[in-house]
Amino acid sequence: MATSRDSPAPVLPGRALGFLTLGASLHHVVTRLKSLPEIYKALELVYDIAKPLQEPVILQLPENGLRLRFDGPDQRLRLIEVLDFSKIPLVYKTHEVVKPSKSPSDPPGFGPGFRHIYNRLFGPTYPGEYTPPVAGETHGTYVLSYPGVAFSFSLLHSAWTEKQDFVSLMSSSAASAALSMAIFQGSSWSDGQSNLFTRQPQYPRSSALMGKNKESVADEVELVKVHEGGHIELIRRSSNPFWIILGETTPQDLITELGPPDAIYRKSDSRILIHGEGEKNVAGTTNGGGNLPTPPTDPSDIDPQFDSALTDESEEDSGAATNNESALPSDCFYNYFSHGFDILVAPSTSGRRSPGSPTRELYATGGTPELVTSKIILHGNVPGSYPFNRHRRCRWMLPFGSNKEAITSETPYGEISPILKERWRGSYASPAEEASFQRGMVLNRGWGETPGSSIEFLGSWEDNPSNKNKTDHNSEIPSSLGNTELYGFPGLLFEVLKNGSVNCLTVY
Known part of the structure; x- marks a missing residue:
């Protein structure tokens, strides 16, 4: 994560995005983000009001194109997602993940192309996973994964076939640039997703335990x-x-x-x-x-x-x-x-x-x-x-x-x-x-300002199936x-x- 607006955040697969480290506590992450209000201007906490300790907690940073997912019982960071590449500069080793757009026709927020990821950033990998579109949609989702990091692409469903070489398919015009990037713990996205919120975190809750003075x-x-x-x-x-x-x-x-x-x-x-x-x-x-x-x-x-x-x-x-x-x-x-x-x-x-x-x-x-x-x-x-x-x-x-x-x-x-x-x-x-x-x-x-008053509480999170029929939580759920x-x-x-x-x- 960047500590200034122009400095890029290093991508560390399976470990971190800048100072956001997998396994970090919700308290540690929120405290660090709130200490940099000029960069991280808006924090939105999404949770299940009925079961806030059983269901995952989501911390959204809309101004920075990020979404962070924590498990409910231990409140530790399990998944880091980049949803808008235009809002946060990223670097992997010495390479820019996304170069600044030079053409006004480039879609805003889109990330690196398949060739850039496959040839310059991370290198060859195994074929990814394809999810067909829902009824009425024309594009499915293709996930290309490496150990600890994965990218999702929009892929024209009519072009999809298991018989075609996936490198040729994803390099064609049928595939979009990357829509999002995920950093997780696991050998692949399917491995990481299987126990995303229950796997024993590899890293501690506080970055102080990983620094030079950790012995003290x-x-x-x-x-x-x-x-x-x-x-x-x-x-x-x-x-x-x-x-x-x-x-x-x-x-x-x-x-x-x-x-x-x-x-x-x-x-x-x-x-x-x-x-x-x-x-x-x-x-x-x-x-x-x-x-x-x-x-x-x-x-x-x-x-x-x-x-x-x-x-x-x-x-x-x-x-x-x-x-x-x-x-x-x-x-x-x-x-x-x-x-x-x-x-x-x-x-x-x-x-x-x-x-x-x-x-x-x-x-x-x-x-x-x-x-x-x-x-x-x-x-x-x-x-x-x-x-x-x-x-x-x-x-x-x-x-x-x-x-x-x-x-x-x-x-x-x-x-x-x-x-x-x-x-x-x-x-x-x-x-x-x-x-x-x-x-x-x-x-x-209910009296006075709460310690977390600079965080917007959005109520139940959108990915919980039990909450699909609920109303707009932004306006009707108390903070x-x-x-x-x-x-x-x-x-x-x-x-x-x-x-x-x-x-x-x-x-x-």
Whole structure:
């Protein structure tokens, strides 16, 4: 991808188009594109409103002739498509992919001719695939593929025959110049298409892990497994798993294993804690006399930046402050936007912990409590949600189901709720306490400008067969999924969107 308007984007088959690398996270790609608004002026996000985590997500760049396809569950770049060659200069090794048009008769947006591709750019290859036209059309589509890259052409159907040499056929006037180009992972287009959205990506989510200083960058987190007793296992791409134990893991542990936080949010305003005034009890106790912690009611439990009007400070440049515990307030969030989660660091005597999690003693002299991890907030980055693109998507798993059936970050809350209700049945002190955990609390997400407000949300994507009969999503689908509801279980707090997707999971 170009970083200036006139510089060409290098084509790297099976890997990348400029800085757009296959396997990159949706968060990383959008953040990079938004940092160059003079080049990438319009971003359109197309997704399935009913199933945004199951169906692919499409990012369209109409001003640049590009379309990027991401899988829904992991939100990683799977396919890069050039749809208009006139809007983006391309180069393969030392050759221009498309030379500037010199004739006004040349069709706008068309790409390189077959001969240029076959003789000068990529060389000989196996015969491609031909798709006949639909009823009433005169031209079919011919796809010429190489490992990691493919071109599509319009071909006059009456000229098509399997008996003719495809090089002669595609070099004739019956074939157009290339209509589009695709970059993918696979030995051919048919191979890449067969498992386009499920193949294990070869490259990481962030380009920082491929640069010269990759050894100094913390390994990316692939999956978070939430175990009982406040034990949280972080599965990483290359390194061994890192365990966070609520009430024990220190800020130094976090920085050593995860790197310095991208920002520090100082949790210093308590005006929104009015609902919790009756819950000021010692950690590990309840206001109902049972053995379960009281469910948190602070909106920052699921979004540290819930209301910027109530915040004192958020430090983006955290490198100089992260190693000095004495400089931190009693409670603060370590924001790991690139990992997809926030971690609350607080004195070891404060907060409410998961049932069975350890309680630390006071180690410092003078009774000063040690700072430890109090809770972790796992963000879903669901398209259309209020905090979209603030964090990259973090996938998680709860091994709480029957027969160890895993609850995952893609499981609709309607399926999660009965499993957890059964899991915790009989653990509450009273029916009233059980109801207090599982009563939905509405969280208003409609006020103010959303973090992803410079992205146009277009609703359901056009290639989903279930959406063919829907109306024009550009005008009738809201740009946000609106308010959310909070549901609590012992040690867990779910933020649920109107479509049933879990947008955020807080483990405390």
